[in-house]
Amino acid sequence: MRRPFESADALETELIRLGGRSSRRKRPIGVTVLALLQVLAGLQSLAASLIYFALTSWAKSPEGLAELASSGEWVLKNASGVFLLLALVYLILGIGSLLLARGYIKGFEWARRKGRLVAAIAIVFAFLGVFLLPNRVDPGSPFWTIVLNVIVIIYLGSQKVRLYFGAKR
Secondary structure, three states, rough: OOOOOOOOHHHHHHHHHHHOOOOOOOOHHHHHHHHHHHHHHHHHHHHHHHHHHHHHHHHHHHHHHHHHHOOHHHHHHHHHHHHHHHHHHHHHHHHHHHHHHHHHHOOOOHHHHHHHHHHHHHHHHHHHHHHHHHOOOOOHHHHHHHHHHHHHHHHHOHHHHHHHHHHOO
């Protein structure tokens, strides 16, 4: 004979463990913090895309052409295209960050997996930064990017967070 559950939380945990969706899953505070950071990153990327869109127009204006003339012929010919490419990349990154934040808040399993993937990619780029940038240990150092993203990967893989997202394994 099976024992009844000691508490509603125990029943809730068992429901989630068996793959069912609970009507009242409690979101871990760390997931909320990650979602807020993703919103901030998304807004920052969208603002950067607007700046690059503006620079695309500026690079074609007479003032922009006069300013870019001293930078060399290649820059003069390609600045507008480079700015447009950067604007599109930041636009896509901004939208992706906002969608990831929404997935964190809603508890979608794909958001947990994508969050770990994004953190792993950030670690790879940070390692490139370690080798390509001068040594430094200030807050903008690639070292801190590596440390924080390792923490994110470990946190998103923890049992409590996996239960919130309803991970199967």
